[in-house]
Amino acid sequence: xxxxxxxxxxxxxxxxxxxxxxxxxxxxxxxxxxxxxxxxxxxxxxxxxxxxxxxxxxxxxxxxxxxxxxxxxxxxxxxxxxxxxxxxxxxxxxxxxxxxxxxxxxxxxxxxxxxxxxxxxxxxxxxxxxxxxxxxxxxxxxxxxxxxxxxxxxxxxxxxxxxxxxxxxxxxxxxxxxxxxxxxxxxxxxxxxxxxxxxxxxxxxxxxxx
Ligand code: AP5
Numbered sequence: 001x002x003x004x005x006x007x008x009x010x011x012x013x014x015x016x017x018x019x020x021x022x023x024x025x026x027x028x029x030x031x032x033x034x035x036x037x038x039x040x041x042x043x044x045x046x047x048x049x050x051x052x053x054x055x056x057x058x059x060x061x062x063x064x065x066x067x068x069x070x071x072x073x074x075x076x077x078x079x080x081x082x083x084x085x086x087x088x089x090x091x092x093x094x095x096x097x098x099x100x101x102x103x104x105x106x107x108x109x110x111x112x113x114x115x116x117x118x119x120x121x122x123x124x125x126x127x128x129x130x131x132x133x134x135x136x137x138x139x140x141x142x143x144x145x146x147x148x149x150x151x152x153x154x155x156x157x158x159x160x161x162x163x164x165x166x167x168x169x170x171x172x173x174x175x176x177x178x179x180x181x182x183x184x185x186x187x188x189x190x191x192x193x194x195x196x197x198x199x200x201x202x203x204x205x206x207x208x209x210x
Contacts, residue, residue, distance in 0.1 A: 001024050001027050001081040001082075001083070001109060001208075002081055002082055002106065002107070002108050002109050003020070003027075003081075003082070003083045003084065003108070003109060003110055003111075003112060003208075004083075004084045004087075004088070004108055004110070004111040004112070004182075004187075005017055005020075005083060005084065005085045005086075005112055005114065006111050006112065006113045006114070006175075006178075006179070007113055007114035007115065007116065007193060008116060008118070008121055008167075008168060008171045008175075009121060009125060009164060009167040009168060009171060010116070010120075010121040010122075010124040010125040010128070010164070011114040011115070011116045011121070011193045012114055012116070012124075012193050012197065012200060013031075013085045013086060013114060014031065014033075014034075014085060014137055015137055015197050016114065016193075016197070016200060016201060016204060017029050017031065017083055017085045018137075019197065019198075019201040020083060020201065020204060020205070021083065023201075023205060024081065024083075026080040026081065027080065027081040027082060027083055028075075028077050028078050028080070028081070028082045028083070029082075029083050029085060030069065030072055030073070030078075030082050030083065030084050030085065030087070031085040031086055032060075032065050032068065032069060032084075032085075032086045032087040032089075033085070033086045034085075035068050035072070036050045036054060036060060036065075036068075037054075037156075040054065046064060046068075049064060050064060054157070054158050055157050055158055055163065056163065056166060057158055057162070057163035057164065057165070057166030057167040057170065058166065058170065059089060059090065059170055059174060062090055062092045062093055062096070065087065065089075065093060066092075066093055066096045066097075069084075069087055069097070070096070070100055073100060073104075084097075088178055089174065089175045089178070090174050090175065090178065091177060091178055091181060093178075094178050094181045094182070095181075108182075108187055109187075109208075110187055110188075110189055110207075110208060111179075111182040111187045111188045111189070112189055112191055112204055112207065112208070113179065113188060113189070113190045113191065114191055114193035114200070114204075115190055115191065115192055115193050115194075116193040116194055117194075118168055120194065121164065121168060122161060122164050122165070122168075123141075124139065124142070125159050125164040125167075126159060126160070126161055126164065127139045127140040127141050127142070128155070128156065128159055129145065129153035129154065129155055130153065130154055130155075130156065131145065131149055131152065131153060132152060132154050133152065138153065143197070189207040189208070189210075190207075191203045191204050191207050
């Protein structure tokens with residue numbers, strides 16, 4: 001399985017990636033957001049360069065992100081399949097990815113677009129919390145954490161309302177225009193991302209089976 005999970009910030013890409021992988025062991029989850037946050041936390045040069053863009057809800061420059069992904073895709077564990085989450089996000093990233101896949105003589109199977117209206121996104125993002133120990137994602141209203149976990153939950157630095165609106169604007173101006181690239185290759189399936197997460201997973205799995 002070689003999949004791209006596509007959708008606005010807060011559409012549920014991370015939530016659904018974890019659930020899809022439960023059904024597809026061996027497939028590697030490649031989240032550029034997670035990779036960049038790890039670089040920021042480790043204080044690497046790349047992390048220092050990315051930090052300001054991320055806090056402002058802006059996109060990290062293409063060459064930085066493409067370098068990260070190209071290196072990771074060359075790892076042996078990706079031979080069994082991968083699920084890209086948050087990449088590509090610009091046409092230039094999609095073209096770089098395609099050249100790498102062409103070089104390796106492989107292709108993406110599907111691009112799954114999780115569709116969620118903008119007005120729901122802000123509520124999802126500002127209410128998101130993460131367990132730093134298990135990395136599990138919760139929501140204060142839609143998916144509350146158990147009592148013994150709630151005291152250690154953290155909020156992402158870019159989950160403020162202002163940064164969320166900036167990320168949504170970037171999604172509309174830079175990321176949505178990537179879809180015609182994959183539509184022309186007949187890869188796109190659209191899934192309603194609203195409803196119970198388990199219901200959304202069933203929709204994704206049936207769309208992939210079609
Ligand atoms: P990234 O980490 O990729 O953030 P994002 O795309 O904005 O997506 P999110 O992680 O915010 O949301 P999600 O869709 O995974 O939703 P989740 O499952 O958590 O990127 C962060 C930053 O890094 C970017 O802004 C940029 O600066 C940089 N970056 C990353 N990739 C880049 C690239 N390729 N190029 C350039 N820069 C890049 O769900 C959200 C909340 O909703 C959770 O609380 C969850 O519990 C809840 N929820 C999920 N599903 C449901 C449901 N069905 N019903 C109710 N609640 C739900």
